Amino acid sequence: MAGESHYRVPLPAFDPAPHVLIVVAPYYRDIADGLLAGARAALDSVGATHETIEVPGALEVPTAIRLATNCYRYQGYVALGCVIRGETTHYETVCNDSSRALALLGLEGHCIGNGILTVETHAQAAARAFDQNKGGGAAEAALHLIALARRFKRGGKAFAPSSTDTLIAAGGAPASKDTA
Numbered sequence: 392m393a394g395e396s397h398y399r400v401p402l403p404a405f406d407p408a409p410h411v412l413i414v415v416a417p418y419y420r421d422i423a424d425g426l427l428a429g430a431r432a433a434l435d436s437v438g439a440t441h442e443t444i445e446v447p448g449a450l451e452v453p454t455a456i457r458l459a460t461n462c463y464r465y466q467g468y469v470a471l472g473c474v475i476r477g478e479t480t481h482y483e484t485v486c487n488d489s490s491r492a493l494a495l496l497g498l499e500g501h502c503i504g505n506g507i508l509t510v511e512t513h514a515q516a517a518a519r520a521f522d523q524n525k526g527g528g529a530a531e532a533a534l535h536l537i538a539l540a541r542r543f544k545r546g547g548k549a550f551a552p553s554s555t556d557t558l559i560a561a562g563g564a565p566a567s568k569d570t571a
């Protein structure tokens with residue numbers, strides 16, 4: 392499967408536009424550049440502003456995001472990188488720990504899209520970074536979570552469900568101004 396084949400939930404409109412931090416591990420520079428281009432295009436498409444920082448490897452991405460949360464500057468985060476299986480069990484460590492740490496940060500309420508590829512070969516990585524635009528998908532995931540965070544923000548007014556309200560709407564459906 393080379394190209395993109397799954398359904399992508401339409402992005403909501405944002406007002407105000409969110410500010411997002413991209414954290415990328417350019418362990419494989421060419422793959423990282425493909426992921427970055429897709430992520431930036433997705434953020435630009437909704438008017439989101441963004442900054443990018445680099446860390447050495449995928450294992451550092453969650454820690455960098457956690458450190459960035461200290462400054463309350465970003466509404467969401469896009470984690471980008473690529474892990475390719477080597478000869479030892481280190482692959483499992485890098486894949487599982489980075490993924491688990493990002494998930495735990497998400498459960499703390501941080502809006503994170505995970506675009507860290509975990510693959511067997513460089514060719515698989517290239518297909519996902521370029522043809523399948525996994526960087527864009529990760530940025531879109533972060534944007535959907537930002538919309539949800541705004542919709543369900545702490546101390547917000549009570550929400551009355553209606554037939555048009557679904558979880559998938561992710562903040563895009565209600566006409567009310569519910570911005571964070």
Ligand SMILES: Nc1c(NC[C@H](O)[C@H](O)[C@H](O)CO)[nH]c(=O)[nH]c1=O
Nearest residue numbers: 416418447448449450472473474475
């Ligand atoms: N093998 C890969 C790594 N390994 C490096 C670790 O992520 C980490 O930087 C190191 O253990 C120091 O803490 N990183 C990747 O991004 N991709 C790999 O394939």
Ligand SMILES: CC(=O)[C@@H](O)COP(=O)(O)O
Nearest residue numbers: 475476477478479481482
């Ligand atoms: C995913 C990795 O950490 C990998 O690149 C390391 O390779 P190796 O298992 O051959 O040391």
